[in-house]
Amino acid sequence: MDLKVNGELRSLGDIDPQTPLLWVLRDELGLVGTKFGCGISQCGACTVLVDGQAVKSCSYPVSTVGNAAVTTVEGLAGSDGSLNAVQQAWVDLDVAQCGYCQAGQIMAAEALLRAKPNPGDDDIDQAMAPNLCRCGTYIRIREAVKVAAATRRSAAEASDAAE
Amino acid sequence: MTALNYADIGDVVPTVTGEHAMASDANATTDLLVGRLDRRQFLKLTGLVGGGLMLSFTMPRAFGNSAALQPNGYIKIDATGILIYAKNPEIGQGVKTSLPMIVAEELDAAWEDVEVVQSTIDQSLYGVQFAGGSMSIPMNWDALRRSGATARAMLLGAAAKRWGVEPSSISTRDSHVIHAARGRKLAYTELAAEAAAMPVPNPQSLTLKKRDQFRLLGKRITGVDNEALVRGEPLFGIDQTLPGMKYAVYQKCPAIGGKVASANLDAIKAMPGVRDAFVLEGNGNAGELLPGVAIIADNTYSAIQAKRALKVEWDESDASKDSWSHAKAEAERLRHGSGPQVVNTGDVDAAFASGANRASGFYTYHFVSHATLEPQNCTAWFKDGKLELWAPTQTPAQGIGSAAKVVGISPSNVTLHQLRCGGGFGRRLYNDFTCEAAAIAKRAGVPIKLQWTREDDMAYDLYRAGGFHQMDGAVDDDGKITGWRDRFITFTNDGSRPVSGGGIHPGVFPAGLVDNVRVEQTALPWSNRCAAWRAPGSNVFGFVVQSFLDELAHAAGRDSLEVLLEVLGEPRQMGRRGMHTGRAAGVVKLAAKEAGWGRELSDGHGMGVAFYYSHAGHIAEVAEVSVNQKQVNVHKVTVAADVGPIVNLSGAENQMQGSVVDGLSTMTGLSVTFENGRVQQSNFDRYPMLKMPSTPEVAVHFVDSDYPPTGLGEPALPPLAPAVCNAIFAACGHRIRTLPISEEGFSLA
Incomplete structure (x- = not known):
């Protein structure tokens, strides 16, 4: 079986097709940025994108992915290594405490901003609600999503103006 | 009771509460921090060896x-x-x-x-x-x-x-x-x-x-x-990978103290991806190695699948029979009689007899779990008589000492790499998971990563103990508090000492502030392990004493803020290690001013104030809530803190906001209950932590002061629950006396 992850085709060899995507990423592909929290889709620590949609990889059999493109937190930075807008906002606002949930939070925010470039407060609360933060950094996550949204919009405007 | 030794998980956590004061020089600071802590316990906790501290x-x-x-x-x-x-x-x-x-x-x-x-x-x-x-x-x-x-x-x-x-x-x-x-x-x-x-x-x-x-x-x-x-780089304990590493899980008895009678090891070993399965006897120490079955596999998924298929017959003759419903019934009985006294100043009985107004209430709080988002784990490699550990632990030196003991080598032959922890809250002060990884690695002969599932993490925590307080108080004709009695019913793991975080200390509020105070403490035997949880003791005592103070203010027909400030009294140092009442009043006034205490509120809205001194931090909080049909909307929490100069303003503010959210999450709906020795909650579906939509606005204000700086990981949590509960009373007239408030039918909007 093969898997498209962060723009690369990775071979999985002879793997149990029922293996959750989470454990394929962590144990087989060495992509440990995606975290194990609960195993039953209740905390969001394992959130990744499958064709741009946020999914809980702990409860997502790898066989379900098929030809879709998987994006993990390791795949967000630009090819030159620069952080993307969501990652940069998380650093600038010093969002993390323990930081364990933040990869999942970042992926949930990324999915939201791809779908809704200009989210309102309720959109943010609704999109981020599945992702638990045990340390309680929700106030900063909310703010960071807004900052990242503004950064992406101004980048998009600049790119439109250039064309 | 089990036959386990609980000594190592007793009161090992240094807490800076009550009678601990601020000091200006380094040696006095050491004294402050170690404080009343038993020196032997401190050495055990920190893993210090040799002579002095x-x-x-x-x-x-x-x-x-x-x-x-x-x-x-x-x-x-x-x-x-x-x-x-x-x-x-x-x-x-x-x-x-x-x-x-x-x-x-x-x-x-x-x-x-x-x-x-x-x-x-x-x-x-x-x-x-x-x-x-x-x-x-x-x-x-x-x-x-x-x-x-x-x-x-x-x-x-x-x-x-x-x-x-x-x-x-x-x-x-x-x-x-x-x-x-x-x-x-x-x-x-x-x-x-x-x-x-x-x-x-x-x-x-x-x-x-x-x-x-x-x-x-x-x-x-x-x-x-x-x-x-x-960038998702491998910072955490769980992220460690070694060449040739295998993946381990460990199944213990659902009722602590149970031993393995038999298990379907052959069937497990025949499962795909499974390399080995074996029984570990345990070493009798509740904080180190409990008996169980280890499974070693090629990857985490195979290990977890095998753990699901594992069938163990447990010998539960010495296992926990803990029952929350039984404990509650015992507390109901005990609250009507007196218990051993921790504090007895003045004449409480006379104050009650002459008081113009009385108030009383029976307060209850449930057990809670640490629920670190990163489940316990440890990577271990035992080779040539030496042990190497990659461990997310709060107490690395103790981790080295206990793992060395479990595998029977000298601590000098153990290397521990300290790794970022996905949350601590007190859970990782205890190194049971490190001991398990060490014992499994010794038997496996290859590097292994031990991974607890979430279900393991909830079933084998060292819980924040529940407790019960029968509170009685009196106010005189002038509305001044004259008598205070706290009849506390707690738990003991070893049959004598209260569990860590479940022992009331003689400096507990309002001892020394109110003339006639009596505090009694009775401990019920309990087998499931209990230990430090963020702001141990304070996180529950704060709720009880600051809620009951509010009850007495209402009994006197007075403003809660005015009564709180009156109880704090003139600026003074409470003993060598206690709070400074001037700093306390300072944060209370600051929080009240910033929150607009006393301003007219919309219908259904209410404000509550609470103060608590813990970990040498003086913190006051004011909550503004509205309540509709037992649905509570927490609009804003205003925090004022005096912890000396701030080191990192971003980090400090983050801790304050996080403590408020953690406090609100825990008081709202978190509880673990026990029946027949077993924890009834197994995962986050039955342990519903607060989510973003319920997060209030939190305003943080720091007092500038020249006192030496103190820590902020804990002290902002204790005032949150009473501030919110006092606000709920102000909003709707219902006095919350049970945490979580879901037990009284309340929830967050």
Whole structure:
């Protein structure tokens, strides 16, 4: 079986097709940025994108992915290594405490901003609600999503103006 | 009761509460922090060996590397850059950033020039290394400042020598020595080799900066690991991978104290991906190795699948029979009779007899779990009689000691790599998971990563104990509180001492503040392990005493804020180790002013105030809520804190906001219950933590003061629940006396 992850085709060899995507990423592909929290889709620590949609990889059999493109937190930075807008906002606002949930939070925010470039407060609360933060950094996550949204919009405007 | 030994998980956590005061010099600070703690227990917790409490106030030995300036364990400057070592585990309170900031301040290094590296575990260099009790900042403040000042003095000396000028004629700034009179400067990196040859000054002889000279402390600095974090780099314990590593899980008896009678090991070993399965007997120590079945597999999924298929017959003859419903019934009975006294000042009975108004209430709080988002795990490799551990632990030295004991080798043959912890809250003060990994690795002969599932994590926590308080109080004709009685029913693991965080101390509020106070304490036997949970003791006592104070204010027909300030009284130090009532009143007034206490509120809205002193921090909180059909909307929480000067404003504010959210999450719907020795909740579906939509606005205000700084990991949590519950009463007239409030039918909007 093969898997498209962060723009690369990775071979999985002879793997149990029922293996959750989470454990394929962590144990087989060495992509440990995606975290194990609960195993039953209740905390969001394992959130990744499958064709741009946020999914809980702990409860997502790898066989379900098929030809879709998987994006993990390791795949967000630009090819030159620069952080993307969501990652940069998380650093600038010093969002993390323990930081364990933040990869999942970042992926949930990324999915939201791809779908809704200009989210309102309720959109943010609704999109981020599945992702638990045990340390309680929700106030900063909310703010960071807004900052990242503004950064992406101004980048998009600049790119439109250039064309 | 089980046959297990609970001694190591007793009151091992140093708590700075009640009678602990602020002190100005380093030795007194040590005394403050260790405080009433049993010295033996402190040594056990911190893993210190040998003679005295060798804290890092003693400047450690210098190094011999001639090319690098390394006057102590915290700093290494050479031609390539400035390294500062972070000594303590990072569990989410930001100490990997804030401790090095303290060094950099006195070193006069520009923060952007500094690279921070996690240190090794080395008592001779760093003294005690652990994360707990909100102690990292206060215990290390003085030593870290002096370590930075030491290196700075040597750099100054080297520059003075090179330039042939008096050290007093030159200065430092932003990683450079500057000779202003001649307009020349030298980078620390250029001077490092020469500075290394200078004599190391006596750290106590150095002049430290005054607060108004700080250039770095008090600023907002983003965490040093943040960039690696957002890139998903392997920072956490769970992220470690070794060549040839296998994946292990460990199944223990659902009722603690149970042993393995038999298990379907052959069937498990035949499963795909499974390499081995075997029984471990346990070592009888409740904090180390419990009996169970280990499974070793090629990957985590195969290991978890095998664990699901595992069938164990347990011998439960010595296992826990704990029952929450039984404990509740016992407490109902006990609250009507008196118990052993912890505090008895004045004449409570006379005060009750003569009081103009009385109030009473029976308060209950449930057990809760730490629920660190990173489930317990540890990677271990036992090879040639030596053990190497990669462990997310709050107490690395204790982890080394207990793992060495479990595998029967000397602690000097154990190396522990301290890794970022996905949350601590007190859970990782205890190294049971480290012991399990060590024992499994010894048997496996290959490196293994032990992974607890979430279900393991909830079933084998060391819980925040529940408890019960029958409260009675009296006020006189003037509405002044004259009598206070707290009949406390708690739990004991060892049959004598209350569990850690479940013992009331003689300085508990309002002892010393109200004339006639009696506090009684009775402990019910309990087998499931209980231990420190963020702000141990304070996180529940704060709820009870600050709620009941509000009840008495209402019984007197008076304003709650006015009564709280009256009880705090004139500014004074409460004993050598207690709170300062002036600092307490200061934060209460500040929170009230910033929240607009007394202003007219909309219908259905209410405000509540609470204060609590813990971990040497004075913190007041005011909550504004509205209540509709038992649905509580928490609009805003205003926090005022006096913890001395702030080291990292960003981190400090984050801790305050997080403590409010954690406090609100826990008081709202979190509870673990027990029947037949078993925990009834198995995963987050039945342990519903607060989510973003319920998060209130949190306004944080710090008092500027010259007291030595104290920690912020814990003290902002205790005032939250009473502030919210007092606000709920103000809004709807319902007095919450049970946590979580879901037990009384309330929920967050």
